[in-house]
Amino acid sequence: MDLNAEKLELIKKITKTNDAHLLKKLKAIFERKERGIWNELTPEQKEVINLGIHYENRGDEIDF
Numbered sequence: 526m527d528l529n530a531e532k533l534e535l536i537k538k539i540t541k542t543n544d545a546h547l548l549k550k551l552k553a554i555f556e557r558k559e560r561g562i563w564n565e566l567t568p569e570q571k572e573v574i575n576l577g578i579h580y581e582n583r584g585d586e587i588d589f
């Protein structure tokens with residue numbers, strides 16, 4: 526099974542479940558992964574991302 530097919534299968538299972546505990550666990554996995562990625566960035570990369578977020582929140586356009 527290719528990656529996109531696996532993603533679709535997971536999406537189907539997630540949307541059909543009523544198990545709140547399972548959904549919380551899945552959410553926690555993704556949140557840990559996102560934090561892990563952030564911690565792997567250099568200070569310069571974090572600064573660029575934070576600056577982009579700041580400009581976006583102000584409604585400024587950003588050219589990369």
